[in-house]
Amino acid sequence: MREYKPKDNVQAKAYYNDRFYVAPQLAKLDPNSDEIFGSDVSKLKANFEILEAYIQKDELVIFINYSKNVEVLKFLRDELNYSFLMEMSAVDFLAKRNGFEIFYEMLSLTKRKRIRVKTFLAKGLAIETVENLFRSANFAEREMFDMFGIQVNNHSFLKRIMMPDDWNGHPLLKTYPLQGDESAQWYEVDKIFGKEAREIIGPEIRDSARVDRYDTERFARLGHEVAKGTDISKSEPNTDNHQFQEKGGVFLVKNLNKSQKILTEQERRDR
Amino acid sequence: MQQANRLRPFFENLAFDREDSQMIINFGPQHPSAHGQLRLILHLDGEQVVKANPDIGYLHRGMEKMAENMIYNEFLPTTDRMDYIASSSNNYGFALAVEKLLGIEEQVPRRAKIIRTMLLELNRIVSHEFWLATHALDVGAMSVFLYAFREREWALDLIEDYCGARLTHSAIRIGGVPLDLPDGWTGHLAGYLDKVERAVREDYEALLDENRIWKMRLENVGIIDQEMARSWGTSGIMLRGSGYHWDLRKEMPYEIYSELDFDIPVTDKCDSYGRYKLYMEEMRQSIKILRQLIPLYHQSEAKLMANVPQYISAPKEQIMTQNYSLMQHFVLVTQGMRPPVGEVYVATESPKGELGFYINSQGEPYPYRLKIRTPSFFHTGILQDLLPGHQLADVVTIIGSTNIVFGEVDR
């Protein structure tokens, strides 16, 4: 019977799962356990709706509504001194919750603290750009669009950044296989030689252990070199070609005579 | 004879059909001074850049996707290929992120921490020397290239002595380091430090510091003011070159940096020359750190991997002699460790800047999402704000002084 493979997540799965294994959770601490984070959260709560706030691994995590991202980041930058947007991207939760989690990593140099602002964006919705607050979002949002297909409103130049413009699909979606879909696998052949060359060039060899020693069209084994296209399935000659020069030397090139040419340490110093 | 293919010559290289003095030229993706596969579409007015549009992704290999399909230990060698000038710093960033996620960062033995710090600083020297070599070559100083590569090879010899590889080390593992230093290694290291210190003073700085051409090409070129540096989320020397006093080794210390005595050089000159001086000074500080580490290494106890049987394989002798350790090792190799559910973002100071790993774990042996925050990515983005207003000849200098590595930009 064929193994069942879920279509909504084609990433590698654990080979074996213990039915009774319950994964432990990283501790989520109350924000008030840290003085700075406590006051930050209370200031944020006075101005915005904060869905959830906790400290995980020395870092404050707050959940906000996706429509408020610009205001919250502006407040963090101007009022709370989190003036660096170090990183932003998304996490694909389409299969479980039909949406993406978008996170913004903020850094404050004066407080020496990091905040992760997270928001949930349902499928099909677009998020407002924060490019006008942080120029670094210009590249990061383009990457997010490229990798996940999340639309960003009012972005100045929302084009693919990593993949070519005529690429199909968004690679970091869980539905996208690691080795690419069909158009990805034939991309360079289609682009350079055209679709009609597919049959001649053949599919990609994805098996990293594959070695075709009888293929003398494309390979010459060192030490067993034969003319191109010779059939060696019966036997192959031992040409003993390990030397980088032919026997008897090379035309107009003098061979090195080791006993004459290598200087001793004393001779070198005397020179 | 050219073979038949569908590629048509394109004339986006030079747009001549303009009435004014404007011109659009295409820089890259295979340009000897582009430090990799950077493609810049430059709009020129005469020789002045009006608009620059960096096009990246020519080295995108899908590392984040690979991480989602690999167990944690399996992914570690892949991180080598990100910032391939200083690969141990990537190994370390990833290993530290996973250790934080597992909660075992305190259990890494002291000797492992010292060896890690040694490798990180040695990598910093290698990276800065490589930066100097290529940057000087771009500006036209060929001899500096040869000198800097000479000292770089000596450092690579040391690393090769330790882990067997020149470029892609994989020398730092999750939970410690796999090997102890070979006999006499610290002696060689001390000798190397003397040589490289002299080289910085007598070769590089003597050749470049007061060099008229070098100063003309670098001074007041590529000025990143404080606001631009902040807005673009720069880090490392790009940030310190703009007057911010910020180094993660000092401000949010990891490993044993809190015990070490070193300075963070900062300049408020904001130009390429200021950043060049910072690179030189950072090499001196790395030498200073390495000198402090040698006695610390000899005082430490010979233990290399954390003892957390749930996540980390036992030492080889134990695996070979004890059945239960062998079973655990088998499970860890075939199925991988299962960290707790949660997220971490761990940033370290790589030679290029803040290298961060964001891991979203759902309790499975594979990370649910791994985002690599690489400094060079944003340092490439800053080119579109930095280049306009400069002459075409300065473009190469500015790309050089940002110290971008394309394995890191595109991942």
Added chain:
Amino acid sequence: MAQHQVKFGTGLPVALTTVDKIVNWGRSNSLWVLTYGLACCGIEMMASGASRYDFDRFGTIFRASPRQAEVMVIAGTLTKKHAEFIRRLYDQMAEPKWVISMGSCANTGGMFNTYATVQGADRVIPVDLYLPGCAPRPETLQYAVMMLQKKIRREPANQNKNIPQKRFI
């Protein structure tokens, strides 16, 4: 082939040889390499051109323009986005030309068995020599260049390699 030296007293030495040999001697001893550093292997390629490994000894000089180069060393990962350009640059190189694929990524895609990587540069351009390693050491590249020199010496000098047996590759 007949190759012998005739000495007329103390006069000028005269070497008799074939055109093939003299042309191939010239070609094999001045291989100009296109700087084609794509990724990590490009660093090792630079190292082999720098002070310790000193590629100039072989007459191997790095050129930045494909018009001046005759050997292309594909040093690093070839991605699908870049594949088009490697074909363009290869087409721009003058005949005769040779290709060395340096490192696992250029040979077969290597460890990057992903959507974005070309699984072997030979899908796009013909390759003469494959260097294993990730990344190959500079010595390996030197060895490869010497093997290429040997290959060139064996070839007939007037061959036009690209008169195609097949249309593609």
